[in-house]
Amino acid sequence: MSNNYQGFDERRGIIRSKKGGWKLGIGVVSHGYSMLNELMGHYSFFQVLILHVTGKMPEKRFGDWLEAIFISLSWPDPRMWPNYIGVLSAETGASPIAAACYGSLASDSAIYGPGTFPPTLGFLHEAKNYIDTGGSVESFVANLKKGIDNFPVRAPGYVRPFAKGDERVAAMQRVASELGYEDGPWMQLAYQIEDELFDRYQESMNLAGYIMAFLLDQGLSDEECCALPSLCVTGGVHACYREYQDQPPEAYFPLRCSDVQYDGMPIREVPTELR
Numbered sequence: 001m002s003n004n005y006q007g008f009d010e011r012r013g014i015i016r017s018k019k020g021g022w023k024l025g026i027g028v029v030s031h032g033y034s035m036l037n038e039l040m041g042h043y044s045f046f047q048v049l050i051l052h053v054t055g056k057m058p059e060k061r062f063g064d065w066l067e068a069i070f071i072s073l074s075w076p077d078p079r080m081w082p083n084y085i086g087v088l089s090a091e092t093g094a095s096p097i098a099a100a101c102y103g104s105l106a107s108d109s110a111i112y113g114p115g116t117f118p119p120t121l122g123f124l125h126e127a128k129n130y131i132d133t134g135g136s137v138e139s140f141v142a143n144l145k146k147g148i149d150n151f152p153v154r155a156p157g158y159v160r161p162f163a164k165g166d167e168r169v170a171a172m173q174r175v176a177s178e179l180g181y182e183d184g185p186w187m188q189l190a191y192q193i194e195d196e197l198f199d200r201y202q203e204s205m206n207l208a209g210y211i212m213a214f215l216l217d218q219g220l221s222d223e224e225c226c227a228l229p230s231l232c233v234t235g236g237v238h239a240c241y242r243e244y245q246d247q248p249p250e251a252y253f254p255l256r257c258s259d260v261q262y263d264g265m266p267i268r269e270v271p272t273e274l275r
Contacts, residue, residue: 019052031055046070053227054220061179062218066228068175069211072168073113074235078243078252082107082233086241087252096241103237104230113233116208117226120157124186124212125222127193137189141196151201157190157209158197168207176214184217 020029028035031051039048047063050056078087082103089099107113130140147153160166183191190213194205215225244252 018055031057033057050228054224061181065176065179065181065214068172069229070232070235072171072207073229073232074237074239076236076239076243078240080233080236081109082113083236083240084252086237086239087244090241090244091247091249091252096238099241100234100237103241104234107233114226114230116156117212117229118222120208120212121216121222121225123154123156124190124209124216128186128189131189137192137196141193141200152197155197155203157212158194158205159203160206164202165204166206166210169205169210172207172210172214181214184214186213186216189213 018031020031020033020035022028027037030039030048033039033051035048039051043051043057044060044063044067046066047058047060050058050062050066076083078084085103085106086099089095089102094102107115109115110119127137127140131137141152144152145154152159187210190205190209194209197203211229212225215228220228
């Protein structure tokens with residue numbers, strides 16, 4: 001371990017935390033709040049989660065919004081990658097904790113799930129910096145790197161694998177409106193990019209783009225934006241784990257070899273030098 005960083009000697013042998021901690025025989029404190037006496041029964045789990053991450057007690061509607069995000073990303077469909085891990089965990093006798101952890105790790109992907117949050121934030125910041133220095137949304141989108149069929153290969157927070165549009169965004173827009181939220185500057189920018197992408201490629205914002213723009217409008221740092229919804233798929237993992245926990249091993253999508261249609265190279269002799 002390196003001991004060259006500034007403040008090493010002051011921290012040596014001492015565990016420091018600005019978050020809070022457990023006072024033996026008394027209770028637990030988070031950012032000055034007694035969790036047992038002031039938080040439990042008075043605030044929602046998601047309000048407390050926001051408090052833990054940001055250090056600030058949010059209004060109830062922010063907690064309700066975050067709860068809706070977890071619901072929108074916890075689909076009980078065993079075909080989804082994280083949920084499939086939950087199924088396999090159940091079939092192999094792993095614990096529900098293992099299933100939730102493995103499923104969450106499977107969601108930390110470059111093309112779907114919470115793994116898309118950091119590049120989405122980078123994309124939004126890049127767009128804002130471009131516009132703040134005199135560029136336009138139109139030219140920003142026009143200058144995106146193109147790939148196959150002249151389609152942009154890098155637009156995190158937009159486009160979606162396997163589907164056009166994102167029905168979850170419309171649902172979250174409804175929730176935010178019912179909670180009394182109005183679009184802030186980051187969300188307005190996100191929609192401007194969406195309009196231009198749709199005009200050019202018929203592609204729109206995905207839920208990652210919506211989540212990150214909304215959280216930036218709440219004044220959160222990039223790190224806080226990524227941390228708050230990071231375990232959002234666990235509900236779906238639990239659902240699929242529980243469904244297959246009571247079923248026999250290999251009950252999920254069993255196949256015989258004859259069920260696989262092979263269209264690769266035909267059967268051929270092994271070369272003499274490899275025998």
